[in-house]
Amino acid sequence: MSIFGRLLVNFSVRKQSRFQLQRSRYSVCGSRTAPSLKKTRSPVLFLEINISARSYSTMAEKKPFERLPKVVRPKHYDLFLQPDLQAFTFNGNTKISVQVSSATEKIILNSIDLSLKEVIYTPEGGVSTPATQVALSTEEETATLTFQPPIQPGVGSLFISFTGELNDKMKGFYRSQYTSPTGEVRHNGVTQFEATDARRCFPCWDEPAIKATFDISLCVPQDRVALSNMPVASEEGQGENRLVKFERTPIMSTYLVAVVVGEFDYVEDVSSDGIKVRVYTPLGKKEQGKFALHVATKVLPHYKEYFQVAYPLPKIDLIAIADFSAGAMENWGLVTYRETCLLVDSENTSAVRKQWIALVVGHELAHQWFGNLVTMEWWTHLWLNEGYASFVEFLCVEHLFPEYDIWTQFVTDTYVRALELDCLENSHPIEVPVGHPSEIDEIFDDISYNKGASVIRMLHRYIGDEDFRKGMNLYLTRHQFGNAETEDLWAALEEASGKPVKDVMSSWTKQKGFPVISISSQQKGDSRELQLIQRQFCAAGDCKDESALWLVPITLSTAKEPDKVAQNFVFDTKSKTITLENVSENDWVKVNPGTVGFYRTRYSPEMLSQLIPAIKSKTLPPLDRLGLLDDVFAMVQAGHTDTTEVLRLMLAFAEGEENFTVWSNVSSCLGKLDSLFDYADDCKGPFRVYAKNLLSNIYLKLGWDPKPGESHLDTLLRSLVIGRLGWLGHEDIVNEARIRFEKHISGEQQLPADLRSPVYRTVLAAGDAATFDTMLKLYRSTDLQEEKDRISRGLGALKDQKLLQQVLDFAMSDEVRSQDTIFVVGSVASSRDGRNLAWAFLKKHLQTFTDRYQGGFLIARLVKMVTENFASEDAAKEVEQFFATSPVPGTERTVQQSVETIRLNTAWLNRDQAKISAFFATYK
Numbered sequence: 001m002s003i004f005g006r007l008l009v010n011f012s013v014r015k016q017s018r019f020q021l022q023r024s025r026y027s028v029c030g031s032r033t034a035p036s037l038k039k040t041r042s043p044v045l046f047l048e049i050n051i052s053a054r055s056y057s058t059m060a061e062k063k064p065f066e067r068l069p070k071v072v073r074p075k076h077y078d079l080f081l082q083p084d085l086q087a088f089t090f091n092g093n094t095k096i097s098v099q100v101s102s103a104t105e106k107i108i109l110n111s112i113d114l115s116l117k118e119v120i121y122t123p124e125g126g127v128s129t130p131a132t133q134v135a136l137s138t139e140e141e142t143a144t145l146t147f148q149p150p151i152q153p154g155v156g157s158l159f160i161s162f163t164g165e166l167n168d169k170m171k172g173f174y175r176s177q178y179t180s181p182t183g184e185v186r187h188n189g190v191t192q193f194e195a196t197d198a199r200r201c202f203p204c205w206d207e208p209a210i211k212a213t214f215d216i217s218l219c220v221p222q223d224r225v226a227l228s229n230m231p232v233a234s235e236e237g238q239g240e241n242r243l244v245k246f247e248r249t250p251i252m253s254t255y256l257v258a259v260v261v262g263e264f265d266y267v268e269d270v271s272s273d274g275i276k277v278r279v280y281t282p283l284g285k286k287e288q289g290k291f292a293l294h295v296a297t298k299v300l301p302h303y304k305e306y307f308q309v310a311y312p313l314p315k316i317d318l319i320a321i322a323d324f325s326a327g328a329m330e331n332w333g334l335v336t337y338r339e340t341c342l343l344v345d346s347e348n349t350s351a352v353r354k355q356w357i358a359l360v361v362g363h364e365l366a367h368q369w370f371g372n373l374v375t376m377e378w379w380t381h382l383w384l385n386e387g388y389a390s391f392v393e394f395l396c397v398e399h400l401f402p403e404y405d406i407w408t409q410f411v412t413d414t415y416v417r418a419l420e421l422d423c424l425e426n427s428h429p430i431e432v433p434v435g436h437p438s439e440i441d442e443i444f445d446d447i448s449y450n451k452g453a454s455v456i457r458m459l460h461r462y463i464g465d466e467d468f469r470k471g472m473n474l475y476l477t478r479h480q481f482g483n484a485e486t487e488d489l490w491a492a493l494e495e496a497s498g499k500p501v502k503d504v505m506s507s508w509t510k511q512k513g514f515p516v517i518s519i520s521s522q523q524k525g526d527s528r529e530l531q532l533i534q535r536q537f538c539a540a541g542d543c544k545d546e547s548a549l550w551l552v553p554i555t556l557s558t559a560k561e562p563d564k565v566a567q568n569f570v571f572d573t574k575s576k577t578i579t580l581e582n583v584s585e586n587d588w589v590k591v592n593p594g595t596v597g598f599y600r601t602r603y604s605p606e607m608l609s610q611l612i613p614a615i616k617s618k619t620l621p622p623l624d625r626l627g628l629l630d631d632v633f634a635m636v637q638a639g640h641t642d643t644t645e646v647l648r649l650m651l652a653f654a655e656g657e658e659n660f661t662v663w664s665n666v667s668s669c670l671g672k673l674d675s676l677f678d679y680a681d682d683c684k685g686p687f688r689v690y691a692k693n694l695l696s697n698i699y700l701k702l703g704w705d706p707k708p709g710e711s712h713l714d715t716l717l718r719s720l721v722i723g724r725l726g727w728l729g730h731e732d733i734v735n736e737a738r739i740r741f742e743k744h745i746s747g748e749q750q751l752p753a754d755l756r757s758p759v760y761r762t763v764l765a766a767g768d769a770a771t772f773d774t775m776l777k778l779y780r781s782t783d784l785q786e787e788k789d790r791i792s793r794g795l796g797a798l799k800d801q802k803l804l805q806q807v808l809d810f811a812m813s814d815e816v817r818s819q820d821t822i823f824v825v826g827s828v829a830s831s832r833d834g835r836n837l838a839w840a841f842l843k844k845h846l847q848t849f850t851d852r853y854q855g856g857f858l859i860a861r862l863v864k865m866v867t868e869n870f871a872s873e874d875a876a877k878e879v880e881q882f883f884a885t886s887p888v889p890g891t892e893r894t895v896q897q898s899v900e901t902i903r904l905n906t907a908w909l910n911r912d913q914a915k916i917s918a919f920f921a922t923y924k
Contacts, residue, residue: 001194001367001386001444002327002341002360065140065435067207067378072107072151073099074205074212081173081201082219082241083166083189083261088175090189093118093161094202096212105150107158110199110206111136111143113172117161119145124155140436141199141206160203168323169854170819172200173259176323179783180263181284188262190321190336192329195379195440198254208253209377209483217245220261225280227260229333231315249332250312251481253375258331260319265289271297273304275311280319281343291344291354292318295361299396306395307369308473309480316368318342318361322785325819325858328360330367330389337364338819339785348784350753351715355397355404362396363389374476377483379434382444383509384486387430387452390414391460394453403712408623408661410457411595412668416630418450419600422513423539423634426896430455430509431486444857447512454598455508461596462504462553463497471496504551504570508598513537515550517571519591520604528583530556533575537600539904541639549574550599557593558583559614562621565593588614595627600634608632615652622659629653629662633669636912637904643673643912644919647690654694660713660720663698667724670694674727676905678832679871680913686920688728693923695725704736704755719754726762727797737762745774757790764797772803780815789823792816796827796834804834808841812848822858826865838866843882850888860894867898871905 076097083090098107107121119131133146145158166175166189175187191201199206219241220226230247249257265286268278277296279289296318304310313333320342328337340353341360370392371385394414397406421427430452434440460468471493479488486509490502508514516537521530536548552571557564558580566580583589588610591601603611611628614620620628629649636646646669653666670691677683702718725733737759743749744759751759764771772795779791795807810816811824829838842849842862853859867879876899883895 001329002363065439068110068142068205068210069108071101071104072109073101073210075099076213076215077202077204078215078217079202079257080217080219081259083173085166085175085187085189085221085224085261088166088168088187089163090166090173090201091161091163092202093159094204096158096160096204098156098158100151100153100156103150103152105146105148107145107147107151108142109145109203110141110196111162111203112138112141113167113200114162114164114203116143116203117163118159120159121145121147121151122157122159123152124157126156128159141196143203162203164201167200168818170323170325171856172197174323176262176321178262178282178322186263188260188321190260190262190323191258191331192325192336193257193331194255194329195382195444196255198257204254206254208255208375208379211251211253211375211481211483213251214249214257215246216249216257216259217243218259218261219243223263224261225264227258227280227317227319227334229256229258229331230313231276247314252332252372256330256332256372256375258329258334258336260321260334260336264319266317267293269293269297271300273301273310275300275313276315278315278317279342280317282320282322282339285343288343288345289318289320292342292357292361295358295396295400296365298400299362299365302396302399303365303369303392306469306472307476308469309369309373309476311368312373312480313368316365318364323817323819325856328364330364330371332368332372335364340789343784343786345753345784345786347750348753348787350719350757350786351712352719352754353786355401355406355712355716358397358401358404359393359406362393366392366396369476373481374479375483377485379440380431381485382434382440383430383448383452384484384489386444386449387456390449390453391456401712405661405713408626408659409664410453411623411626412661412664414450415454415457415595415598416665416668417446418454419514419598419630419634421446421897422451423537423638424897424900425538425540426893426900427512428893429512451598455505458508458553458596458598459493459501459505461555461594463493463499463501467497467499468493471501504553507550511548511550513543513548514599515548515552516600516602517552517554517591518602519589519607521589521607523585524579526582526584528580528585528587528589530578530580530589531575532571532578534571534599535574537634537638539638539900540907552599553597554591555593555597556580557590557624559587559589559619562590562593562614562619562624586610588620590620590624590628592627593621593624595623595630601627601631602635602640612649612652615649615657616655618656622662625653625657625659626662626665629669630665633672637908639907639911643908643916647916647919650694654697657698658701658717660717663717664720666694667720670724675830675869676871676909678835678869679905680909680916682917683913683920686917686923689923690920692725692728692730695721695728699725699730699733704740706752715754719758722755723758723761726758727765729765734762734766738766745778756787757794760791760794761797764794765799767798768800769803772798772806776810785817789820792820792824793827795824796830799831799833801833801837804828804837805841808837812845818852819858821852822862822865825862829866829869835866835869839870842866843886846886846888856890859888860891863888863891863894864898867895868901869905870902871909873903873906876902876906 074096078095081090081092120128122128129147131145132148135144171192173191176190177187180186196206198204216228218226222242226244228246229249232244233247234245236243263283264280265283266278266280267286267289270276279293281289300311317334319336320339321336324338327341344354366389370388376384394406394410397404474496475489475492490505494501513536515534518533519530521528536543554571555565555568558566615625632649633646635641636643650666677687699721726737741759741763744751775791779788798804807828811821816824825838828834849859880899
């Protein structure tokens with residue numbers, strides 16, 4: 001699953017308000033009837049039972065939990081569903097073939113938010129027996145079915161009929177609203193089951209290791225598209241409806257089952273290895289599916305060649321869904337996406353968005369092997385799915401679009417973000433023991449995705465691509481159609497490479513955090529003797545626990561051959577001394593060339609000073625220039641060196657730096673400092689002068705308009721630089737942005753898609769009420785969700801507090817899709833005044849947000865965006881105390897991380913403000 005570019009911190013458990021199912025008028029469409037009851041001991045029990053939701057008040061604490069009993073196991077589901085897209089309800093039934101290993105009175109399976117009607121067990125060749133009792137646990141999300149006499153060992157079938165609500169919470173079987181080409185508001189029926197929401201659609205054994213096959217049938221209106229994991233096997237018209245039956249699935253986990261019912265157009269093609277690929281789009285927008293179709297048809301055979309394992313289904317569909325909480329979901333054979341993660345408009349989609357769509361498609365298709373074919377045994381091993389797919393998506397894009405230089409971007413987009421989160425005290429290991437469903441969603445975060453991908457990238461270099469591919473093939477073929485744990489992956493890679501993969505990698509997955517490698521040197525003739533020390537790196541400075549030890553694959557490069565590894569070894573002790581031959585006293589030495597190892601480096605002052613000229617001359621490769629800056633910035637934040645050191649270091653990039661990814665990291669550092677200096681009035685103005693000076697040369701080189709033969713990365717860089725300078729209030733940028741914006745809205749000259757976001761934010765930052773009204777008109781006039789996102793997420797750039805309050809109100813209106821509200825509110829928190837307003841708004845409307853999202857990663861992300869950039873102890877206490885008295889399930893770790901970050905910001909400012917102010921004396 002892709003989480004909007006992994007912009008989230010925590011998923012969480014959801015609170016579901018109780019609902020009473022309406023009795024809907026369903027038209028009959030081949031629905032299965034209950035098994036006939038021959039000589040039963042008691043009459044049929046028609047069970048009208050409403051299963052309410054997860055308890056809201058008890059989610060903050062860790063709850064006792066047991067996985068489902070093993071005495072009864074499903075082998076196959078016959079599943080029938082009939083949604084009512086007007087009444088927002090559905091009915092259905094399932095006949096589950098089961099294996100009973102020992103006599104039992106009870107069958108326990110998962111079910112929540114469903115009304116069970118009939119529950120009947122039939123042994124193979126025997127007499128059907130209705131359940132004598134159904135006990136429902138909302139806390140454990142289970143239904144306990146009791147039978148008398150006890151069910152005997154052997155094979156049988158369990159029949160359950162049920163009804164449910166097509167909810168508006170973007171989980172389970174839910175409704176997604178859209179507007180037809182004629183302007184009519186309509187709804188699709190969509191499923192989203194990961195991690196534990198299949199049980200909201202049909203009673204099942206909803207654990208990843210309890211796999212089964214599925215025969216799925218849908219009763220849908222004649223004019224609606226019906227999709228599921230497999231191709232259609234048959235269709236039968238029945239009045240206004242039709243019964244659509246799909247081919248049997250491979251053995252698979254419940255969270256990967258999917259159905260979609262609605263109105264869609266599509267484009268299709270066949271990959272070179274014979275797989276039918278379709279991309280489904282909103283009506284009238286099938287042209288916008290062609291780019292994703294191109295990516296999918298090319299990457300499927302590439303993955304087949306890379307893994308040496310064929311895609312096992314006959315088709316794959318990719319479909320854009322209007323209301324979708326995450327970025328995408330890898331349902332086997334039917335991958336669901338946010339519209340902005342799948343659709344490309346040739347004139348209105350930016351280069352950075354197009355690149356992102358390629359990554360998301362690559363991520364979800366990687367899951368078809370790594371996650372779907374081989375599935376983690378339990379959610380503790382979620383990172384096996386997400387970390388690996390987050391690594392492989394870059395392999396996909398590198399193969400299709402080498403001009404993107406995507407592995408360099410991996411460092412800023414994935415690697416750096418993982419380091420930033422993992423140095424907090426409130427981080428967690430990659431492998432997190434998980435029990436109760438309320439704990440599962442919390443680990444869908446930057447550790448499972450980004451750190452997971454980063455340590456796999458480090459492992460990939462450690463063992464080499466050839467052995468890595470051999471190991472992946474071993475892993476997939478050994479465990480295909482089954483389940484695996486982390487140790488199974490290590491075993492396969494170790495067997496393929498002959499290297500101690502398990503010993504090395506366990507130190508990275510089973511303990512939180514990462515090391516900082518402190519390095520100093522002394523010259524001994526023609527050789528350089530290096531002293532290395534490793535200890536855990538903590539954002540707060542010195543770590544309390546000195547016992548942590550990693551097996552660190554260390555690489556070194558030197559000035560003689562900057563692009564080559566001079567030496568590599570596994571650093572498995574607290575300290576080590578090594579010697580580099582033929583390195584003069586004037587040569588620089590770089591630790592972690594390519595910025596692949598998941599650790600920080602702290603150089604002695606002498607070694608750092610030797611690297612600065614290599615930045616200016618660009619003899620140090622881009623990833624090393626980037627990595628050096630990021631390491632120094634981290635040392636500053638942790639208090640190991642003064643902020644003035646990183647301010648001086650960034651000046652080394654001012655003259656000749658032209659690499660997009662390096663500037664992306666510089667811009668990120670500037671953004672963090674800008675937020676910090678919101679709370680240092682004597683630094684704010686001078687800092688902005690400093691930052692504008694730093695960016696002026698690259699801006700003059702790029703200009704506003706593309707040049708002949710310009711690269712993809714130059715396009716990204718122009719947008720980045722103009723956006724940052726516009727935010728800083730650069731006079732020429734602001735004036736030019738206004739001129740181009742006026743031409744854009746008048747229709748005289750359309751803004752290129754790549755410049756719209758920076759221009760919109762720049763104009764809004766210098767704008768007034770009339771500007772706000774113009775932006776709202778622009779928002780309302782487009783039906784492209786990407787354009788709506790650009791506009792709505794730029795509104796927080798306004799400076800006037802009354803207008804910002806209107807932005808907050810707009811965010812909660814029906815004009816903004818539920819999944820996008822948090823980003824509009826978060827945009828308001830991008831300035832000090834806006835942050836105060838957004839925080840007050842969040843507190844005032846917390847219950848509304850809780851009811852809307854019912855916990856989950858969306859509200860966790862909102863909490864993070866609104867709170868983490870405060871920089872005072874009073875703010876830390878206020879945030880801490882507010883959520884202590886008003887807890888929101890699933891935001892516990894997010895709140896802890898935000899409070900910790902606020903205190904780190906406060907300490908940073910208190911520690912360095914006087915020195916920073918003195919440094920900026922010449923910039924006033």
